[in-house]
Amino acid sequence: MTDHHQSTRGKPRVALVTCSELPELDPDDRLVRGPLSARGIAAEPAVWDDPAVDWTAYDLAVLRSPWDYSSRRDDFVAWAARVPRLANPADVVRWNTDKRYLDELSVAGVPTVPTGWVLPGERWQPPADRGEYVIKPAVSAGSRDTGRYDLADPEHRRLASAHVGRLGATGRVTMVQPYLRAVDTAGETALLYLAGPDGLAFSHAIRKGPMLTGPDEGVEGLYKLEEIAPRTADGAQLAVAERALAAVPGGPDRLLYARVDVIPGPDGTPVLVELELTEPSLFIGYAEGAPDRLAEAIRAHLARDRPSGHAHAAAVAPDA
Known part of the structure; x- marks a missing residue:
């Protein structure tokens, strides 16, 4: 891993935020490092609660796999508020890490699983x-x-x-x-959105197979294995996703990425299960061009709202 204080010779520096159990990132997230390097951006993993990390040394910190935060949410939210430039933003992290946001989305007219x-x-x-x-x-x-x-x-x-x-x-x-039984047959659809030149834009979709087979018996590690496959999103699913994103506090245009998880409801129409804006798997390995689209989204975030006098951010290179 690159030393956090090592010179990157003027290249913009991006921290891909992870946890101590995945110090070299989730394999899917590693796929963006090459496209970022091709754009003149130095990206490296950084563990969110590592006291040795100097977050001010980065032009942008991108939340990727800090999946151990759930037992220390208050610490995580406080940490996010201290990071100078974070994607997604710290106020979104606070809102999105407590799933009671589902009530707000339901009130806003988003069809959600009754909770x-x-x-x-x-x-x-x-x-x-x-x-x-x-x-x-x-x-x-x-x-x-x-x-x-x-x-x-x-x-x-x-x-x-x-x-x-x-x-x-x-x-x-x-x-x-x-429990929505359609997940056993149709599965869950995750719709992935990445920032583009005109704001957050649909990138790709995947199907997640059923994961829950019975009562909670504990789980080893950070997450249970998922059955993943590419999927073509339909108009009804996209409509639910866009309605959910429109209801995000502060609007969706501030977001670097979003994942909208939907399942067919009892009548077959899609309902929102979760709106993942903090540390979702983006499944960029399941869609052609997705690693490059994520790299482009990161480059756009580096270029906009650039703090004055921040030398690294000025070095964002054109496409290689």
Whole structure:
């Protein structure tokens, strides 16, 4: 890894922000380093909570895989506020790292998965309809502490109540959502957006296969393995995504990237599951040209709103 104080001979410096468990980045994120280098931009991984990192030495810090933040969200949000130039911005990080933003999007008219919330100390009564439900913390990453429960099964009802209690005992807010069975057949669609010359623009889409098979039994590492394949997004999915992005506080034009996850609802029309603006996998390895589109988005962010007197940022090279 490049020394954080090493001269880059005038090249703009970009930190690709990660965590200590992935010090050399997720393999998908590594794909952008070559396109960035071809554009005269020096990019290197930097661990978000490493005290040796001088964030002022970078022209831009791009959040990529700081996936261990969920157990220390307050620290992470405070860190984000201290980084001079961060993508996506620190106020978006604060808003987006607590999934209660789904309520705001629903009020704004975005079709979302119906979600209930259980605050720490509240007593939770399992829904009477005895369908399948997903239980997870409002602050989470990588399907940690997430389970699927069939409430027609008395043992599942017991385990679901225990799951809610376990989250509440550690001071976490619990979210409870009906399990949308279409994910077992159609899967989940992730729509990826990257900044372009006219603002945030659709780049590509992928299909994620079903991940939840039963009650939460704990998970090793940062995330559960996903079944990923390229997908062509349809007009209805794109319409939901654009409505969700339009409702982002401060507007979508400040964003470097966004991922909008949708699933067919009970009537077959897409509903929002999550709007990922903080550290989503961008799956740039699944779409031709996506690494270059991400590099272009980063270059555009470097060029705009350039702090006066910041020598590195002036060196953004044209396409190689």
